[in-house]
Amino acid sequence: MDAKNTFDTPVTYRLIRAEYAVGLAVALGFFFAHITEVRWLPAVALFLYIDLVGYIPGAIAYHRSEDKAISKVYYVLYNTMHSLATQTVVALAWIWLAGAEWALLVLPIHLFGDRALFGNFLKPFGLDFEPVANPAFQRFRSQFAAAAGDDRLVERLDARTTP
Numbered sequence: 222m223d224a225k226n227t228f229d230t231p232v233t234y235r236l237i238r239a240e241y242a243v244g245l246a247v248a249l250g251f252f253f254a255h256i257t258e259v260r261w262l263p264a265v266a267l268f269l270y271i272d273l274v275g276y277i278p279g280a281i282a283y284h285r286s287e288d289k290a291i292s293k294v295y296y297v298l299y300n301t302m303h304s305l306a307t308q309t310v311v312a313l314a315w316i317w318l319a320g321a322e323w324a325l326l327v328l329p330i331h332l333f334g335d336r337a338l339f340g341n342f343l344k345p346f347g348l349d350f351e352p353v354a355n356p357a358f359q360r361f362r363s364q365f366a367a368a369a370g371d372d373r374l375v376e377r378l379d380a381r382t383t384p
Contacts, residue, residue, distance in 0.1 A: 241337035252326040252327070263322070265327075267315075270302075271331050275302025305332060
């Protein structure tokens with residue numbers, strides 16, 4: 222990906238996920254190194270509120286919708302709650318109001334875990350709320366791989382889009 226080509230190849234996607242896995246490992250390392258100092262009620266609440274506000278409402282709306290078209294509000298909620306910028310502001314506000322504490326590490330643990338373990342990044346409006354292979358993107362990737370001479374990638378992509 223670059224400024225003129227805003228897509229990832231399978232390799233760059235895996236590399237980005239690997240970078241988040243490093244962040245996840247560091248955050249988990251600090252969390253477990255201070256496990257006896259973690260206040261569990263704030264830790265659990267901070268971990269869960271991201272999905273309670275940002276994911277669950279959209280997932281419910283999506284699964285209830287017959288045509289899977291849902292309001293863009295759900296995408297904005299997801300992207301806001303799953304933003305490192307938003308959760309940094311939350312952590313700074315928490316520190317200002319209640320003081321620094323190890324429970325705050327659940328914020329990057331949640332976000333880095335979503336990205337590293339599940340491959341979930343911010344949600345674009347043009348795609349389904351839940352991960353579904355977009356046929357136009359699959360065709361593009363197949364054509365891109367063919368143009369690059371990557372026959373193995375073309376075969377894998379064709380296998381994914383063939384019913």
